[in-house]
Amino acid sequence: MSPSPNDPLTLHFVDHSPVEGLALAERRVDNPEATMICVHGGLDRAGSFRRLARRLETFDLIAYDRRGYQGSRDLTPLSLDAHVDDLLAVTRPEARRGPVLYFGHSFGGVVTLAAAAREPDLARLVIAYEAPLPWILPRPSSRPALSDDASLEVETFFKRMVSGSAWHNLSDAERESRRRDGPALLSDLASLRQGPPFDLATITTPLVYVHGDGVLVDYYRALCVELVKVNPAITTRELVHAGHGAHLSRPDQLASLVQQLWQQQCVLE
Secondary structure, three states, X not given: OOOOOOOOOOOEEOXXXXXXXXXXXXXXXXXXXXXXXXXXXXXXXXXHHHHHHHHOOOEEEEEEOOOOOHHXXXXXXXXXXXXXXXXXXXXXXXXXXXXXXEEEEOHHHHHHHHHHHHOOOOOOEEEEEOOOOOOXXXXXXXXXXXXXXXXXXXXXXXXXXXXXXXXXXXXXXXXXXXXXXXXXXXXXXXXXXXOOOOOHHHOOOOEEEEEEOOOOHHHHHHHHHHHHHHOOOOXXXXXXXXXXXXXXXXXXXXXXXXXXXXXXXXXXX
């Protein structure tokens, strides 16, 4: 059943979008403190932010299916630059309404950082959760080289990021839907192997890099040290008892952290 737009805390898809073909969802409140724009990671979709939206009652919240994924599957071309174009197009009308902050999960964090590097004055705060930044600190991996087989890469990625049992528990239709997102996933993964797409040192928008304390905690702690070396204005936070999918598994903790970080930003202003 689709969420009802009459539920005041429900994230729901709307007919209007600043980018033709971009499936956009929103949740509006009276007198919002700010608008939070959520950008999802690889093989994900806007709907995964519904739990977070229900816990941020003082923010307008916008999320969208990135081009190549789900409701925006037919939108091309696929590239990091195009994803940044979309985010900036979504942000501009919101910035005219009031302050904006970005929340980018995984590859979505890369998109938010690239957007802040390109237009630093649109968002007041960027929160990037476990954004992959291999040009800052490579992550040890035994995975084979990226192939051109989108279906194989989707299955491999899903099993690695979620679990093999979760993949097999999907229905045939759900697995096929994920496979149809394969070209977008390949584009995401390939863009991370092409060298630095932007210069973190030039970002002036307040930026908080957040990570969980799961199996890769040692890597993320080391990455945070390197991030601060690159740009001393970057701050870092560790979310306890949280893995990569914190917006799904720990929405209360994550919403509390978002509110805390935004209040700190308001004080600074």
